[in-house]
Amino acid sequence: MNSFLSALSFLTILPRSKNRGFDGRMVVYFPLVGLLIGGLLVGVDHIGSLIFPDFLRCAVDVLFLAVVTGALHLDGLADSADGLFSHRPRNRVLEIMKDPRVGVMGVLAVLFCVLLKVGGIHGMGETNLWLWLLLAPTLARASQVIGLVFMEDVREGEGIGSALYQKGNYRTLAGCLVPLVIPFLFHFRTGILMLIVFASSTAVLLIYFQYRIGGMTGDTFGALTEIVETVLLTTGAVESQMFQSIENTSF
Numbered sequence: 097m098n099s100f101l102s103a104l105s106f107l108t109i110l111p112r113s114k115n116r117g118f119d120g121r122m123v124v125y126f127p128l129v130g131l132l133i134g135g136l137l138v139g140v141d142h143i144g145s146l147i148f149p150d151f152l153r154c155a156v157d158v159l160f161l162a163v164v165t166g167a168l169h170l171d172g173l174a175d176s177a178d179g180l181f182s183h184r185p186r187n188r189v190l191e192i193m194k195d196p197r198v199g200v201m202g203v204l205a206v207l208f209c210v211l212l213k214v215g216g217i218h219g220m221g222e223t224n225l226w227l228w229l230l231l232a233p234t235l236a237r238a239s240q241v242i243g244l245v246f247m248e249d250v251r252e253g254e255g256i257g258s259a260l261y262q263k264g265n266y267r268t269l270a271g272c273l274v275p276l277v278i279p280f281l282f283h284f285r286t287g288i289l290m291l292i293v294f295a296s297s298t299a300v301l302l303i304y305f306q307y308r309i310g311g312m313t314g315d316t317f318g319a320l321t322e323i324v325e326t327v328l329l330t331t332g333a334v335e336s337q338m339f340q341s342i343e344n345t346s347f
Contacts, residue, residue: 099121099122099124099125100122100125100128100129102118102121102122103122103123103125103126103128103129104125104129104132106118106122107126107129107130107133107165107168107237108129108132108133108164108165108166109163109164109165109166110164118259118260119259119260120244120259120260120261120262120265120268122260123240123241123244123260123262123268123271124241124267124268124270124271125271126237126238126240126241126271127234127235127237127238127241127271127272127274127275128271128274129237130233130234130235130236130237130238130275131230131233131234131274131275133161133164133165133233133234133237134229134230134231134232134233134234135230136160136164137157137160137161137229137230137233138226138229138230140156140157140160141153141157141217141225141226141229144156144157150218151214151218154214154215154217154218155214157213157214157217157229158210158213158214158217161213161233161325162210168318169317169318169319169321169322170206170209170318170322171315171318172314172315172316172317172318172319172321172322173202173205173206173209173315173318173319173322173323174198174202174203174205174206175192175193175194175195175198175202175315175318176193176205176313176315176316176318176319177201177202177204177205177206177319178192178193178195178198178199178201178202179191179192179193179315180193180308180309181201182201186308186309186310189308189309190250190251190309190313193313193315205319209322209323209326212326212329212330213325213326213329213330215330215333216326216329216330216331216332216333217229217329217332217333218333219330219332219333219334219336219337220329220332220333220336221336223336224283224286224332224335224336225332227279227282227283227286228286228290228328228329228331228332230278231275231278231279231290231328232325232328232329232332233325234274234275234278235275235276235290235294235324235325235328236320236321236322236324236325236328237321238271238272238275238276238294239294239297239298239301239320239321239324240317240320240321241262241268241269241271241272242269242272242298242302243298243302243312243316243317243320244260244261244262244263244268244312244317245262245263245264245265245266245268245269246263246302247261247263247302247305247306247311247312248261248263248310248311248312249261249263249311249312249313250309250310250311250312250313251313251314257314257317276291276294279291286335289331289335290328290331293327293328293331294324294328297323297324297327297328298320298324301319301320301323301324302320305320
């Protein structure tokens with residue numbers, strides 16, 4: 097229980113325990129925290145649908161995701177974009193990522209991320225909307241676990257998240273099974289699509305980080321989370337549009 101509360105405290109702004117630990121034992125609970133965030137997002141979306149026009153509801157959903165995480169992952173996305181797109185050598189990239197100032201690439205990355213999320217939610221049909229909203233944050237946190245298990249710590253113990261790395265500890269991946277199973281319980285086609293998009297986007301990003309800087313940093317974990325979450329939400333809109341078109345054509 098303490099490890100779950102530690103994970104909740106680390107990944108969100110929800111009530112923090114003064115006695116929380118900060119070690120690898122809490123990593124297995126990251127997907128569960130994501131599931132909680134997703135559940136809250138479904139609730140926010142439902143309440144928003146009763147109060148706001150459709151587009152504003154979607155904007156509020158994305159605002160909630162930023163607020164509930166303290167914009168932690170968006171900050172990592174911005175820093176990662178500044179460094180990785182600087183076309184500099186590895187050591188210089190890492191220096192740029194440590195710089196608290198945000199450059200043009202960082203601003204654009206956050207801007208496009210937010211726009212794509214709003215557009216993705218707005219483009220979803222009502223049938224599977226709740227399932228995408230529930231599982232996009234969950235699978236995004238599962239991608240963090242995969243990164244911590246398979247990737248090296250580029251900072252070599254100097255980063256604040258160094259204690260979380262679980263290289264080779266495959267038992268930690270057990271927490272990822274829950275979000276992978278849930279969609280198949282409700283909609284098999286959507287489950288297959290989610291699994292393919294989640295696996296491919298996570299793999300591509302981890303391979304890119306390995307190629308570019310030789311592993312992961314705290315900032316790239318933020319970038320990984322935001323990008324996977326964004327890709328899943330936009331995929332939900334694409335799925336809705338594609339099958340709506342097929343249904344219309346069949347008639």
